[in-house]
Structure formats: C-alpha cells, structure tokens
Amino acid sequence: MNTPIKGRGATGRIPGRFETLTTHAVDDGWQAEDGEEFAPRALRTEVRSETARRIISRNTSPDVGFDRSVNPYRGCEHGCSYCFARPTHAYLNLSPGLDFETRLFAKTNAAELLRRELSRPGYVPRPIALGINTDAYQPIERKLGITRQLIEVLHETRHPFSLITKNALIERDIDLLAPLAEQHLVSVHFSVTTLDPHLSARLEPRASAPHARLRAMRRLHEAGIPVGVMVAPVIPWINDAELEAVLEAARDAGARSAGYVLLRLPYEVAPLFRDWLxxxxxxxxxxxMSTLGQLRGGKDYDSRFGKRMRGEGVYAQLLSRRFALASRRLGFNASREQWPWLDCSRFVPPVPPKKASPQGELF
Incomplete structure (x- = not known):
C-alpha cells in the first residue's frame, strides 16, 4: 500500500467488507532487480462478459435528478481513486481497490434487455441516466460498443436520457446524439475535476485529460447538443482552489449548466483514498482528512440525504457560496431555457421481442 502504480488509481487490493478470507502482502526480501523471475507482473485489464437479468436500475434518492439509470459495465478502467462506486465490487467478492479497475464486467445483453424493459405494458417513460455508477465511455467501450448499442435503442424509441462522462470517446456518437438533441431527448454533462493534467493523471489515471474533455464539450456544443459541467468531486486542499477556473473553462467550451459534489468516502473508498493521499x-x-471530518460530523462519510453531496459547516457554506457566485457571474443555471427539458411525450414503445416457442418453428 501507499506505493503509486503507474496507470492505476488504487495502490493495492484491499479486501471487501464481505470477505471471509483475506490476504496480506509480505516483503520476503527478494527484489525485482534480483532477476526477472521475481519482478511483479504487469497489471492488465481483464474483461468478462456478463448476462444481466435486468438493465434499468431505479432509485428514490432526493439528491439526484433522476429516478432510473442504466450501467453497461461493472467496474471502471478510469481508476478514479475517489470513485463512490468502488464498494460495489465487494458484492462480487472482488477488491474495491485494484480489482475494480482491472477486472471489469461487460453486460453484453444490455441493449436487448433495454428493448425488452421499454416494451413492457404500462411502462411510463422518464429520463434515463446512462452511465452513473461507472462511466459508459470508459476505454473498453471503444472496442465493445455497448453504450452505442443502448443509445441506438433509445434513438429508435425516442426515449429521453442524459449522460455524464469524463471520456472524450463520446465524440464518436455525435451522429446519434445531435438528432436526439434537436428533439429535446438528450443532455450531456462532463465531469471535470481539475485543469491540471498532472493532478488528473494521479486522480483518474485512465480518463481523458482535462483539455480533451473540454474539447469534446466544445464539439458537442457546436453540434447542438446541450452540455454541462460537474466539478466532482471537490476535494479540500487538493482541487478546491480550481472551482472557479474549471467553471470558467467549461463555460468557454459551451457548457450552460453546472453543478458540484463534495468528495464522498463510503465504505472501502475511505481507506483507499487515505492510501492515495x-x-x-x-x-x-x-x-x-481532518477537513473532511469537519464536514461530516467527525466521520469520514455521512450518508444522510441532503448532506452527503454537500457536507455541512463553515467550509461547506463557503464552497456553496463560491459556487453560487461563480455560477451567477458565468450565467450558469440562470433560466430554464438555457438547459432544455427532456421530452417524454415522443416515446414510442419498441415491438416486444418474440417469445421462443417450445415447439420451435414450422416454417
């Protein structure tokens, strides 16, 4: 632990909270320079196919602006050291540390499932948030294309959705997103944590560099796709001084909506982030960590609705005030017209998939 690994956010494989057996690394005195035989193996990304049972997840959280989401992947190769989704790998008996960013699962039947769920009788459309738990445009999407398949289903059914990403790969799908934007069916937010490429490479090692995200933001904006920025997470004494600069750079790149989220450290994320620090x-x-404790009532994390995204106390109030002043100066969130609503009235249910007959086909 506490030793940076090139291209990875976590510094080790900490055990998940459900593990019944844990292992601990011990230095036996053999060094890598003593011979290639004892050198550590390179960490490669392993992707497994997963046949999901359902694809639309629902929530009732008042802290987020959606009640349903779709995640095409489990785990995320971006390797963000602060990712709130890391603890979900513990449910798979995998480490929320390195396993979360090196042992990934691709829901290869995602588009088929989405079509089936949208075709159910009585389905009522509401905007779907695409890629919330893990980034829908993480590097493996370039080869697998599951996110694009999902967008094709949403395009076909005229179903409204939103995206949040930190990968410039989203530019690939402008041909689908632009026509949807004309019908008020899609919006996109970019997560921009810092403008410093060196800090970004340490915080989120396999995400697109900050300048690449801003470039993608500009290209989507020029294509008529509404884009916004999320300064997330804000980390005291690491990137908090950049809040106004990030908002201004995003505004210059075409963003018309903005938000921020204070660093969250649920479950295994807290020790992982301590190691990163x-x-x-x-x-x-x-x-x-002392400042985070002041924001969370003396704890690493406070899961209460209304508090977990913003914190409380003097620092939280100052951060909120800074964001409000910068947003007003830059014209963010000034009116409804600046951030188009997503139109649910255009939805056209897909044709339900034909059930296979146990007798097979006669012709």
Missing part, C-alpha cells in the same frame, strides 16, 4: 500528497493527508 499517502502515496501522492503525504504532507497534506492529515489536513485533507
């Missing part, structure tokens, strides 16, 4: 910012580690 010790590996990259050991001098600030204690100060960062």
């Amino acid at each position: 010790q590996a990259h910012h050991p001098q600030r580690a204690e100060h960062v």
